[in-house]
Amino acid sequence: MALTKDRLWKVYRDMVLIRRFEEEVEKYAQNGTIPGFIHLSIGQEAAQAGVVEALKYTDYKFPDHRGHGAIVLSSPQERRKNCMSEIFAKESGINHGRGGSMHVNDLEARNMGFNGIQGSTVVTCLGTAFDSYYRKANKMEGWEADDKDLDVTAVFMGDGTLGEGTCHESLNMAATWNLPIIYCLINNHYAISTHYTESHPQQQLSTWGKGYEVPSFTVDGNDIEAVIEITEQAAERARKGEGPTLIEFMTYRWQGHFSGDPAAYRPDGELEAWQAKCPLLQTKKKLMEVHGYSEEELDALHAEVEEEIQGYVKFSLESPSPKAEDAMKFVYMDREVEGR
Amino acid sequence: MTRKLSFSGAINEALHQEMERDETVFILGEDVAKMGGDFGITKGIWEKWPNRAYDTALSEQAILGLCNGAAVCGLKPVAELMFADFVGVCYDQLINNAAKLCYMYDGQASAQIVVRAVTGGGIRCAYHHSQCIEPWLMNIPGLVIVAPSNAYEAKGLLVGSIRNQNPVVFLEHKLLYNTKSEVPEELYDIELYKAKVVKEGSDITIVAAMTMMAFAEKAAKELEKEGISVEIINPLTIFPLDKETIVDSVAKTGRLVVVQEGPKVMGYAAELGAMVVEDIFEYLKAPLKRVTSLDVPVPFAPVQEDYVLPHYDDVIKACHEVMAF
């Protein structure tokens, strides 16, 4: 299914935004401005932009540790700069600098954030999926209508993370109860240095889903149209109460595991081969060749995104740090914890 | 109106009454729905509300994960861990997820969940079905651990736990299930984070929880005959501890004996000891005494289990020692 001209343009812009966001984050991580670990998603923009595009604002999203793209696109325009300043550990950060790169969340946009323990959100997401399932089954307020759609939950997980037992408990439970979950398995071929074929017996990891009788697919994760099409189908099934779907998106991360990892474990030429399949380049080509956009129009889009990103960076750099003693807040909902 | 009710009956009644009052409360776990739980604690709930009681696969991580996610959406899950020892299987969901969600979400949401966990030794079930797990969880800011010692406390504290906005591990000692006490018929809740002064006294403070409360009460009576006045404190919320009540009591008596079912090393008795030494050293008339299990896994053979678990005589001995110091 080809996207309309306008929609393809829109998601191309989303991908450019992710790419530029990541490049800036990398720059400030490298020069020491951003503290902590940073996992970049350059090369994987289509899988993130496409999944978010296929979902509603009110659907639950669980990005993973390599999730800046899904994070920033989940938040509305006015809060995107706060996603970046969160990564910069600033008070203006969307979580006031409490979480940083790995834990950026925006509950209003139903971006539920990542838990630094791989595989953990893959069971937490059962609960957000269960929520509307439960409300509907019990005809709770607002959920009385038989034909009311469930809220979809999309959880991101990597090829390596699929080794965690949580993923299997989750698939089993979601399949048994027909919970509205889309398992977005980002197969970027590596878990740190370990190729997925070294840690799993299958050539395609989507085959895991079959044992749980979960409809499972493998698609080109660098083809944004394919990503959106399959995710929309999965979302539709989930909304109607027909249960979960597992989608394996084949893609590749251009950088090392974390910003600064030279990724010496990759064979020569592999990166270059994948760079030739860059999701942005592919889409740009389609926009020009199929939809007739001009070089000037694309330049204008790039310039617009650039201005936006520079705005986020400026905002992040200029924002103050959070107060040290605010570290004591919100350990418990209903009691204080003593500070220094 | 009150009447005698068993500890298990009190928990069952608390669940029924709170679920009646609040439609966001539901139960899930292994065999909790149709069968009513391995220990029969959740009987009658599934019959009343088939869509609010869920039998799950043997998937403790999924059970706890589901609780966490559902809680963030505003539901109030009450999960059963058939044995507290299984906390090991879903430890991550408790310590890295439930305990951190409020912090991670900046106080905008939290894991308002209750994990009912069947705990403790004495039923000849060996080392995987007999442990006291509270110290495994006491180093984790964000968690709450509640431990009733009788039916009255069980009902009120469970209701308090369901209404508490934080993740609560609710410890049910299996030896208490058949014990009875006066329990009001109506719904009530007992405030968390507050220790109970079970009996006032002036010479020794004994702190004990769950089944160890019986040792403390018996010892207090026996020592009374010798003219030793014992103050008994039940923490009820084992974590975070009600420091004020405990420290105030020890400042008054000057002597502290902690009776704790789990092994000695790094048990909650150790934290109580540190608390009084740090805060009221000058009031202490004797060193802390801890009466605990021996530092081994809980063995199976009855003679061995009895050997390892705390002995009543040791409570009396400890009290005599602190008086003689």
Ligand SMILES: Cc1ncc(C[n+]2csc(CCOP(=O)(O)OP(=O)(O)O)c2C)c(N)n1
């Ligand atoms: C339980 C757990 N084990 C290990 C890690 C350390 N770790 C973080 S990311 C990662 C690799 C994940 O690989 P994959 O799931 O393929 O995601 P990718 O990094 O490729 O996006 C590892 C081992 C962790 N955070 N949590």
Ligand SMILES: [Mg+2]
């Ligand atoms: Mg990977």
